[in-house]
Amino acid sequence: TLGATMTETTAYSGSGLVLVKNPHLDLMEEDVLYHLDLGTKTHDLPAMFGDIKFVCVGGSPNRMRAFAQFMQRELGLPGAGEDVADICAGSDRYAMYRAGPVLSVSHGMGIPSISIMLHELIKLLHHARCRDVTIIRIGTSGGLGIEAGSVVITDTAVDSCFQPRFEQVVLGDVVVRSTELDKGLAAELLACSRDIPDFPTLIGHTMCTYDFYEGQGRLDGAFCSFSSEKKLEYLRRAYDAGVRNIEMESTAFAALCGLCGLKAAVVCVTLLDRLEGDQIRAPHEVLWEYQQRPQRLIAAFIRKRLGLC
Ligand code: R2B
Numbered sequence: 001t002l003g004a005t006m007t008e009t010t011a012y013s014g015s016g017l018v019l020v021k022n023p024h025l026d027l028m029e030e031d032v033l034y035h036l037d038l039g040t041k042t043h044d045l046p047a048m049f050g051d052i053k054f055v056c057v058g059g060s061p062n063r064m065r066a067f068a069q070f071m072q073r074e075l076g077l078p079g080a081g082e083d084v085a086d087i088c089a090g091s092d093r094y095a096m097y098r099a100g101p102v103l104s105v106s107h108g109m110g111i112p113s114i115s116i117m118l119h120e121l122i123k124l125l126h127h128a129r130c131r132d133v134t135i136i137r138i139g140t141s142g143g144l145g146i147e148a149g150s151v152v153i154t155d156t157a158v159d160s161c162f163q164p165r166f167e168q169v170v171l172g173d174v175v176v177r178s179t180e181l182d183k184g185l186a187a188e189l190l191a192c193s194r195d196i197p198d199f200p201t202l203i204g205h206t207m208c209t210y211d212f213y214e215g216q217g218r219l220d221g222a223f224c225s226f227s228s229e230k231k232l233e234y235l236r237r238a239y240d241a242g243v244r245n246i247e248m249e250s251t252a253f254a255a256l257c258g259l260c261g262l263k264a265a266v267v268c269v270t271l272l273d274r275l276e277g278d279q280i281r282a283p284h285e286v287l288w289e290y291q292q293r294p295q296r297l298i299a300a301f302i303r304k305r306l307g308l309c
Pocket residue numbers: 059108109110139140141212246247248249
């Protein structure tokens with residue numbers, strides 16, 4: 001049986017530094033960021049990353065490389081059009097690229113994968129003494145009652161019971177963490193979307209699940225234990241609770257970034273409307289263009305923040 005429940009909430013960093021709330025870290029002579037193939041003794045992290053102001057994370061390594069190349073062009077940086085180097089090339093778990101003040105990192109699929117990456121990324125930002133970092137997850141999702149290709153900016157990440165919480169078992173106890181995201185940042189992103197008229201952008205709740213198939217109410221997995229009616233009843237309840245899209249990382253992302261005082265946002269494109277089906281049938285070119293949409297919005301946001309437009 002599970003033990004007591006604790007609740008932890010979002011932190012505020014007045015200094016703009018990343019708050020790593022772990023007393024053990026200070027006692028360590030060296031910190032090896034194993035899955036990133038980086039470390040405090042092997043790399044000069046302040047020199048490599050000290051000036052990073054924007055961190056963008058997304059599931060796929062190739063998409064995050066494409067995003068870094070796109071940002072290189074958008075920011076008019078030297079070397080635009082050339083290849084970018086994978087900073088984590090020594091690890092085949094995650095990929096990391098940089099374009100000026102922008103770091104682009106892949107996180108794989110699902111909460112366990114993004115959690116491991118975030119622990120090491122947050123420590124990296126701490127060791128590098130980065131200040132005033134904004135972190136954004138750009139991803140894909142299934143939409144709820146909205147046109148495929150719409151971009152959803154998350155106001156609140158909720159779990160499969162539509163609650164704004166991230167639960168994790170620590171030493172046998174359930175630790176509950178808040179999944180609040182930065183409201184000001186979400187509003188700023190929505191304002192940027194007004195200058196990109198070619199696709200709809202909206203603010204809504206994002207539901208985060210532990211599975212793509214049964215966990216998201218799909219009928220087309222290898223197993224399914226419910227009827228089509230039950231599925232639609234669940235998805236409509238989610239819609240009525242304010243959920244506009246479904247993905248697999250947002251609660252952990254919001255909770256871990258919130259705990260260390262990082263200003264965080266989640267911006268995902270929807271690949272289909274889950275009230276209309278389960279399978280993703282759009283052609284590759286269409287899906288490829290959909291995946292550009294969050295990237296275009298974030299590029300506009302970063303350019304605006306840097307005073308480039
Ligand atoms: C969105 O897309 C992936 C599943 O296809 C998952 O990582 C997510 O959150």
